[in-house]
Amino acid sequence: MKHSRELKRPVSPQMAGLTRRALLARAVAAGSMAVIGTGFIAAPDAAWAVEVTVITPEQMATLVQMARDIYPHDRLADRFYAVAVKGYDDAAQQALVAEGVAALDAAAKAQGHANYVSIGWEDDRVKVLQAIESTPFFQTVRAGLVTGLYNQKEIWPLFGYEGESFSQGGYIERGFNDIDWL
Amino acid sequence: MVAKFDLNDDSVVVVIGTGAGGGVLSNELAQQGVKVVALEAGGRYLPEDYINDEWDSFAQLAWTDARTTSGSWRVARDFAGLPAWIVKAVGGTTTHWAGASIRFQDHEWKALTTYGKVEGANLLDWPIDAAEMAPWYEKAETKLGVTRTGDRAGLPGNNNFKVFEKGAKAVGYSEVHTGRMAINSRDYDDRMACQQTGFCFQGCKWGAKWSAAYTDIPRGEATGNLEVRERSHVARILHNDQGKVTGVEYFDKDGNLQMQKARIVCVAGNSFESPRLLLNSASSMFPNGLANSSGMVGKNYMRHTTGSVYAIFDKPVRMWRGTTMAGIMQDEARHDPSRGFVGGYELETLSLGLPFMAAFLNPGAWGRSFTTALDSYENMAGMWIVGEDMPQLTNGVTLSDTKDQFGLPVANVNFDDHPNDIAMRNHAYQRGIAIYEAVGATRTMPTTPYPSTHNLGTNRMSEKPEDGVVNKWGQSHDIANLFVSDGSQFTTGAAENPTLTIVALAIRQADHIAREMSAGNI
Numbered sequence: 001m002k003h004s005r006e007l008k009r010p011v012s013p014q015m016a017g018l019t020r021r022a023l024l025a026r027a028v029a030a031g032s033m034a035v036i037g038t039g040f041i042a043a044p045d046a047a048w049a050v051e052v053t054v055i056t057p058e059q060m061a062t063l064v065q066m067a068r069d070i071y072p073h074d075r076l077a078d079r080f081y082a083v084a085v086k087g088y089d090d091a092a093q094q095a096l097v098a099e100g101v102a103a104l105d106a107a108a109k110a111q112g113h114a115n116y117v118s119i120g121w122e123d124d125r126v127k128v129l130q131a132i133e134s135t136p137f138f139q140t141v142r143a144g145l146v147t148g149l150y151n152q153k154e155i156w157p158l159f160g161y162e163g164e165s166f167s168q169g170g171y172i173e174r175g176f177n178d179i180d181w182l
Numbered sequence: 183m184v185a186k187f188d189l190n191d192d193s194v195v196v197v198i199g200t201g202a203g204g205g206v207l208s209n210e211l212a213q214q215g216v217k218v219v220a221l222e223a224g225g226r227y228l229p230e231d232y233i234n235d236e237w238d239s240f241a242q243l244a245w246t247d248a249r250t251t252s253g254s255w256r257v258a259r260d261f262a263g264l265p266a267w268i269v270k271a272v273g274g275t276t277t278h279w280a281g282a283s284i285r286f287q288d289h290e291w292k293a294l295t296t297y298g299k300v301e302g303a304n305l306l307d308w309p310i311d312a313a314e315m316a317p318w319y320e321k322a323e324t325k326l327g328v329t330r331t332g333d334r335a336g337l338p339g340n341n342n343f344k345v346f347e348k349g350a351k352a353v354g355y356s357e358v359h360t361g362r363m364a365i366n367s368r369d370y371d372d373r374m375a376c377q378q379t380g381f382c383f384q385g386c387k388w389g390a391k392w393s394a395a396y397t398d399i400p401r402g403e404a405t406g407n408l409e410v411r412e413r414s415h416v417a418r419i420l421h422n423d424q425g426k427v428t429g430v431e432y433f434d435k436d437g438n439l440q441m442q443k444a445r446i447v448c449v450a451g452n453s454f455e456s457p458r459l460l461l462n463s464a465s466s467m468f469p470n471g472l473a474n475s476s477g478m479v480g481k482n483y484m485r486h487t488t489g490s491v492y493a494i495f496d497k498p499v500r501m502w503r504g505t506t507m508a509g510i511m512q513d514e515a516r517h518d519p520s521r522g523f524v525g526g527y528e529l530e531t532l533s534l535g536l537p538f539m540a541a542f543l544n545p546g547a548w549g550r551s552f553t554t555a556l557d558s559y560e561n562m563a564g565m566w567i568v569g570e571d572m573p574q575l576t577n578g579v580t581l582s583d584t585k586d587q588f589g590l591p592v593a594n595v596n597f598d599d600h601p602n603d604i605a606m607r608n609h610a611y612q613r614g615i616a617i618y619e620a621v622g623a624t625r626t627m628p629t630t631p632y633p634s635t636h637n638l639g640t641n642r643m644s645e646k647p648e649d650g651v652v653n654k655w656g657q658s659h660d661i662a663n664l665f666v667s668d669g670s671q672f673t674t675g676a677a678e679n680p681t682l683t684i685v686a687l688a689i690r691q692a693d694h695i696a697r698e699m700s701a702g703n704i
Binding site: 071 | 380
């Protein structure tokens, strides 16, 4: 999988050898993500993929979309949201996810949509989220994202944040007072 | 040669906690030849151990043992199990503190006299005053190496300060500078100068910021008079039939219950753990807890009127570079009731890294209003409000139904803002916003208080035994050989960051205890 960026787990051998074209051919649309074969979701351009073993690919795709809609950053690729919710692919979380995603889709239907991930506009998805905002499912996912998303060191540069500085001698010679527009 | 004292040695002073109060007290007593056993619930971490990473450091240093919360303060909703962001380690919260070291203003020692009675507040004058404290403040400033005191120069201002300074001066403020900080502007007292690394809250890896962990503690140990037992959690203070304390029971690093005898016990576990320990030490002779004939143990909790203002500009600021608390504006610290509240407040620059900004900017918030603010993180500047809050009888620490890992009832912290606190915070938000708008902020965010870092007043000092827990020496009114040595002895909170005052009181208390021991009075 030349094009796939591995997440926390290595990509399964099942995917090895699949061309990007084959991957896309097998993809089932799930919002901006694709459910590929069994046990995977991937970006439509196969720039990343995530394997699930306990929850369904559709549930994972819903979680990724939900994560983006809770903390939308247009400059963050889906894979960062996927990493942030990957922990829900766990037997201990299976019931929470199944019931939560079902409730989310039910709320979407109540607002006239087929399901959550099929809703085209973020504003409309947010209205659905607001309908379930007080549920433990929503609050658990939201709270988990605070560290699950923002504590990924890989995203820090996209916000300009420079992280650790001691090993570089701090900023005394590296611009602690370099503001030039005041 | 580090001392090792016997559990049955009843000639030692036991100090519980090793932070700004207990750590300094332990060293100062040891320097005067007094034998000290310091019991510290946390482990020992030194500059080489500190981590330039907010969550990893939090996991290393923060007190995360169970606590519970109640009351209308937002912390109880957003961080129900974390009423305070303070440290469990040798050196206590002096590893985490920002370093701001400013004296009380003279009138703040006499809050009741100066402000008059405030409805709903339990104001009281301290039994000491500015003249009494002046020489002790000077000793504390010398110990900590406070900039802009003595002949010590100020620190250079970072980007966050430059934005703050220009805005503050543009709206007419004049008392604006890079602060009186316990962070070296040049090498001092075997500690090097600040390298503008940021991460002051995560422990200074250069040792440029004063912390008891690598100054007072090892220096006390070097006298041969101080033994620090880390990972030792005190469960109960014991007493005899005469009502004198005789020692403490504690769980050692292996979880075994030990008993250390003592001539004197000094409690310095911070404003949550100190009253909790006194309450958990209740006996048939003292059914309401030790030193509690006044009923004031755990009451009058203060946390300073805080809050933050963050602002976004159209160009980068990079506020995280350099000292976290890089400057101060003191024009609003005065007492001026024409503003609609008594007491005053300071504005001090502050920055958080991206991970903590996400956690604390608006806890619980989601959606684009929140995320577009974070999108502009690089262009943000930040300041923190620290003002005097009102002591209230209903704010404080009681024993919770929740038990800790040792089976001991934990502290429940109840807090409601006083109307004076709210009026002050709103005034400070408006002034902070004005400062940033004066330099072109495109968006400002008045930010809710974080879990408390300044925890004060739950064993307060009073002239009369019926008004408080300890006398002007921090000695309990009820039990002559039981002292309180941390911020819980504050009668009122003043507008200033409390550490310098805690240190000054600890130096003064050590002098008093050593003298009283020599005289055979305790």
